[in-house]
Amino acid sequence: MPFTQHPIGYPRVVVAAPASGQGKTTVVTGLLAALRRRGGAVAPFKVGPDYIDPGYHRIAAGRPARNLDPVLVGEERIAALFRHGASGADLSIVEGVMGLFDGRIGPGGEIAAGSTAHLAQLLNAPVVLVVDGTGQSHSLAALLHGFRSYRPEIRVSGVILNRVGSQRHEQVLRDAAENAGLPVLGAIPRTEDLAVPSRHLGLVTAAEHGEEATRAVDRMAEIVARSVDLGAVAALARSAPELPGPAWDPRAEVEPQANPVVAVAGGRAFTFAYAEHVELLEAAGAEVAVLDPLRDERLPERTAGLVLPGGFPEQHVAELSANTALRKEIAALADSGAPIHAECGGLLYLAEELDGHPLCGVLGARARMSPRLVLGYRDAVAAADSALFAEGARVSGHEFHRTVLEPAHGPRPAWHWRGAGGGEGHVAGGVHASYLHTHPAGQPGAVERFVARCAR
Structure with a gap:
């Protein structure tokens, strides 16, 4: 060795x-x-x-x-x-x-x-x-x-x-x-x-x-x-000098709630997730169940909330669209008011369609591929109270996509950009959907708030 x-x-x-x-x-x-x-x-x-x-x-x-x-x-x-x-x-x-x-x-x-x-x-x-x-x-x-x-x-x-x-x-x-x-x-x-x-x-x-x-x-x-x-x-x-101090502990970042089942999408279409996210969800009391929208036709039993991270759903859109049973279950979950946290690829999956392929239809918006790459850090302010953030909360996030959502936001946008105005994303019922990627370790309170909403 x-x-x-x-x-x-x-x-x-x-x-x-x-x-x-x-x-x-x-x-x-x-x-x-x-x-x-x-x-x-x-x-x-x-x-x-x-x-x-x-x-x-x-x-x-x-x-x-x-x-x-x-x-x-x-x-x-x-x-x-x-x-x-x-x-x-x-x-x-x-x-x-x-x-x-x-x-x-x-x-x-x-x-x-x-x-x-x-x-x-x-x-x-x-x-x-x-x-x-x-x-x-x-x-x-x-x-x-x-x-x-x-x-x-x-x-x-x-x-x-x-x-x-x-x-x-x-x-x-x-x-x-x-x-x-x-x-x-x-x-x-x-x-x-x-x-x-x-x-x-x-x-x-x-x-x-x-x-x-x-x-x-x-x-x-x-x-x-x-x-x-x-x-x-x-x-x-x-040769690196010692690096003293405690390790990050998700249990010190959040207060445990009840024990709701939170489904987290994964598989080939939804791979853009941070390891700390699941660790924080579990520390906050959630029972995390992995969901593969390319294969699973049902949400996990007792699902009380859903996390749809980013990924490449555009590369698998025909398969995602063909899974009508799961699309209907997700739409019904959203209609019930259950918390749903969707970022970038997850946002696309909740749209009515992507390049003509029907998707979950949770958002009153359609998505299409674009020749323009949107890339960079964003300083954002929560534009509405949601299952994740209180209105006015300030976060730093990141965008990385070649798709366009039309309209870009609903009646209640998820975000305003600091110093730039405008709006982006959708907040409706328990849904918080946006192109903005955030790091849960930087916003542990949002994870605790999400699990608390799921536990209700």
């Missing part, structure tokens, strides 16, 4: 890149699987609101992958959430987002909120840069020197070369890294079959790939095990 138990210090390393597309996900997934095969327990994390990469991380690590997003949960919660996710692990690997310093646009000169650098700073963790070697040689030295010196408080401590063309190319890149003062922890050859299929919102989710995703992870593990010094990565993780 290339590392040893170190439960107090939380050995950890952040894997970043100069920009998107350098191969972070391939490298991190391969590292997780390769280290796990050496006999260690490895905890996976992802910076930001990404739901797709963590699916591959989970396969590789054999345990839940967790998102760390200071914009959505507040930077004061990041270390505690990390300690919670790292519990019982020998080592943790955090995959960054975009380029190392890319995050929410803010005042110049400051480290961008939600960036990989911001997370590395909050966790006091060393950083490994994954750099695509395609089309460069000695210029790598200047690039690495710039990343090391731009913000010295961010400890860039090593580099993994990716898509290396030949042994000669590797040696030139290694020399360049040495000139920049950074050790090379690995050099991964250019390998076409490591690519994972993508679609309009990024990679295809691991849940949709099934066995193909497992084979892809196995391939990543084999390549990384041959090409990266796993012992050096583990040693770098162990």
